[in-house]
Amino acid sequence: MTTTANASDRVVIFDTTLRDGEQCPGASMTLEEKLEVAELLEEMGVDVIEAGFPIASVGDFESVQEIARRAKKSIIAGLARAIPGDIARAGEAVRVAQRGRIHTFVSTSPIHLEHQMRKSQEQVLDIIAATVAQARNLVDDVEWSAMDATRTPLDYLARCVEAAIKAGATTINLPDTVGYATPEEYGHMFRTMIEKVPNADRVIFSTHCHDDLGLAVANSLAGVASGARQIECTINGLGERAGNAALEEVVMALRTRGDVLPYATGVEATMLTRASKLVSAVTSFPVQYNKAIVGRNAFAHESGIHQDGMLKNATTYEIMTPASVGVTKTSLVMGKHSGRAAFRDKLRELGYQLGENAFEDAFNGFKALADRKKHVYDEDIEALVDQEIALASDHIKVLSMTVIAGTVGAQSCTMTLDTDGQHSTVQATGNGPVDSIFNAIRELVPHEAVLELYQVHAVTEGTDAQAEVSVRLTENGKTVTARAADPDTLVASARAYVAALNKLMVKRTTVGAQVMSA
Ligand SMILES: CC(=O)SCCNC(=O)CCNC(=O)[C@H](O)C(C)(C)COP(=O)(O)OP(=O)(O)OC[C@H]1O[C@@H](n2cnc3c(N)ncnc32)[C@H](O)[C@@H]1OP(=O)(O)O
């Protein structure tokens, strides 16, 4: 790859996760973490890695130098203000790289010149000439940036760019430092510089966009469409304030919309998810669920209509494949918006084959559960379907129950059971609510079976989790175990006990014994 041609359709990807990304409050990384990220960026095919700001601290200097020492293919850049000491330090750090770059910057906008730099336009032009020349004496690859370029009058910006090119800059970066530009304005700035500035064709123009108005990626792409051939970006869009253009979004926009943005990058897109996860882990910055490309919902579909389309053909609702960014598969999330098509597919995946009636019952049960529960997991569906299957062969069913529990008085249960179509009700007390439930059942269905095990566990997490209750009964040497699940632990307990009784009845019938009478 060459970084000197401006006319090609190859876009240089300049990753600044380790510099601008680290400027995100709380995102600082240790040397080891930076080395790990840099190694992955290089393996992924990132052209330029901005490894840090060497004058900022000894730690920053050391990490830029170590990354520079280890890099094999990527260009390693170190940032420097337009100050001789900064440039010397950056040069010292990147000189050990096979391909080192000094990236020096100075403000150009009236606001910055007046309030931050406290310099005149003419003084800044002199500074640009001197500092870029100093950097060029140290390395061949020098990038110059006009800090706050998008709030700089174009005629003055053109004079600055001309001065930087004349002094030897090889890349000219025009940042939207405060995330202020619109795509149209940003593109116009590049077209103007490329048309107006002498020798503009000898350098690569670069974008560097911040996301204060959520336009960082759109502006970067507008810059490329207007002649820029380097995009500065960060993994997960990390960076100062609202962050920078996200590398994964830029790369996938170029890849997915090659019809209108016919520019290539050298990035291996299947590594994007891995890179996102690594940066999230080392910075402790979670990736928002709905983040484009790498958010956990980026390839998840919950609504029935979308799931139906996805099952028929994934192109109905996905513009890129999950595999293209390193995600193993699309996920159809089961929830209250899911329909029959997705539910049928989920049952198939879980190994169930239900007849139409049983399927409808299970689907209605699932919808009712999804209305009460935020997340419906595979285990919830399994518990629900197991219960539907068990109910289909039940002689005894729990029709209704009311339990009174608490600190005042004995716990009691009023229970109505349906036994082969006959309804009977009883009220029973007990030593605790579960005991009162089991006593009620014993009164309605007299039997000798002994309760061997009563166990409750949450099927999934959260206070709205389904409780799964297991009950084991033993009678005449025969043991049965049954389970039932419900968000109400007491209902699950009653159903599990009754399910165990039903099993016991089936066992008795099988061995020719008397069927219990209610
Ligand atoms: C848009 C960006 O993202 S730019 C990069 C921002 N990143 C960082 O600032 C992170 C690293 N920074 C640091 O560690 C420190 O700010 C340092 C080491 C660079 C400087 O620290 P200090 O010497 O204490 O200066 P301080 O940070 O208080 O102020 C910045 C100074 O740099 C000057 N300055 C800012 N940008 C530039 C520039 N591009 N060229 C020359 N001088 C500059 C400011 O005018 C100010 O100078 P002054 O003290 O004479 O008023």
Ligand SMILES: CC(C)C(=O)C(=O)O
């Ligand atoms: C140093 C420059 C490139 C910068 O980070 C900005 O202007 O946002």
